[in-house]
Amino acid sequence: MDIVVLVSGRGSNLKAICEAYKTEKIKGKVKLVISNRKEAGGLSVAQEYGIPAEFHDPKAFSSREDYDRHLVERIRQENPDIVVLAGYMRILSDYFIDSFEGRLVNIHPSLIPAFKGIKAQKQAVDFGVRFSGCTVHFVTKELDSGPIIVQAVVPVNPDDDEKTLSDRILQYEHRIYPQALKWISEGRVKVSGRNVEVEGARYGELPVNPALEDF
Known part of the structure; x- marks a missing residue:
């Protein structure tokens, strides 16, 4: 099962998830980690495990929905089975939730x-x-x-x-x-x-x- 993970903070849950994939308790891979905060520790955790990590700045977008539409487009490029929220501290728009209905976990x-x-x-x-x-x-x-x-x-x-x-x-x-x-x-x-x-x-x-x- 391939996943994309969204983080905002230190990334301790991300680390636990990455370790489960590393030890093959979960088959598949963490394909991408995205953060809405440039200083989020979760980005460093991703790099520690060799996972692509990206900061996407909400301030670059005129509205919450515009930002979420941008994220949905980026996530879809990875074609994940599940989208995982691990300390992601933004309220998601209806558009984002509809885009991954039944495949979004928190x-x-x-x-x-x-x-x-x-x-x-x-x-x-x-x-x-x-x-x-x-x-x-x-x-x-x-x-x-x-x-x-x-x-x-x-x-x-x-x-x-x-x-x-x-x-x-x-x-x-x-x-x-x-x-x-x-x-x-x-x-x-x-x-x-x-x-x-x-x-x-x-x-x-x-x-x-x-x-x-x-x-």
């Missing part, structure tokens, strides 16, 4: 539908929940609300702040994102409306559901 640092949008970990701490976590999901036009592939549950401790909870959640992000992509690459992920089933997976086990296999 990870979010909460148990969606809870705590959508930015600073989800801070939202969880401020709200006083006992558990948070992370979610790999298909992207739809409603923010952080698409069909859920896999979630990991992380306890929120009384002394947690945004950073400590974020760090603990991130450990699971690095495990469930490559796992979800592997399931997709194997043709095991079936979507029916809002419901996602991973064929052959074990269900009902915490802290990760469906249960991890190779990661």
